[in-house]
Amino acid sequence: MADILTPIQRHSCMSRIRGKDTKPEIRVRKGLHRRGFRFRLQDRRLPGRPDITLPKYGVAIMVNGCFWHGHKGCRYATKPRTNPEFWETKIERNRHRDEVTTAHLEALGWTVITVWECELRGKAAAEARIEALAEDIRKAGEMKLQQKRTRHISRTAAKKEREEMLQRQARLEEEIKRRFPIPLKIKTLSHDDN
Ligand SMILES: [Zn+2]
Missing domain, CATH: 3.40.960.10 (VSR Endonuclease)
Structure with a gap:
């Protein structure tokens, strides 16, 4: 060449x-x-x-x-x-x-x-x-836009899932409290039971 x-x-x-x-x-x-x-x-x-x-x-x-x-x-x-x-x-x-x-x-x-x-x-x-x-x-x-959207969706989904889990937990605790009330005697005795 x-x-x-x-x-x-x-x-x-x-x-x-x-x-x-x-x-x-x-x-x-x-x-x-x-x-x-x-x-x-x-x-x-x-x-x-x-x-x-x-x-x-x-x-x-x-x-x-x-x-x-x-x-x-x-x-x-x-x-x-x-x-x-x-x-x-x-x-x-x-x-x-x-x-x-x-x-x-x-x-x-x-x-x-x-x-x-x-x-x-x-x-x-x-x-x-x-x-x-x-x-x-x-x-x-x-x-790039599509990837950004996907990331956003998955972040939103994760947040929602966590919120739902916390709500379920709160409901369960409510249910337990309701079904197994702490006797008044114990309640007055233990102060850090909250
Ligand atoms: Zn060339």
Whole structure:
């Protein structure tokens, strides 16, 4: 495979790794904004500082360059001819970091969606990709809402069950008191019998 990048190109590419405001990222941001989504950029409080997060929907989006993030089977993820081992190690490390970040975010309840640079090449393709992304975001949002409702229902159910149990206990105690009244003699003798 051909080494398609000149050293200068590679340098500018390198300086942009996990950087802000890359062209593909801006494209995604504009597309989402146009569709009415509101989001956060590179939230430092989250593992791996995801490019775009939509807290309302519980979605984190990574916009990945194919070369730097080692997009598997992608024609744009070419291996440089010079120093192939060096690049391979570097890219492998990036890919590993992406996997770890994804696992962390998912453990925190985020839905992680990766958008690849190559999917945004050409206006029509980019539009289609962003439309599909918007659909996935909405779906994730619905799922989040559903989970929230389920949690709420189970909390409410648990509370109700506990209340019913206490009521049953109180009724039982009443019943026992009624059926087995404490003789007046004992009642006056024991003061802590309440
Ligand atoms: Zn790609």
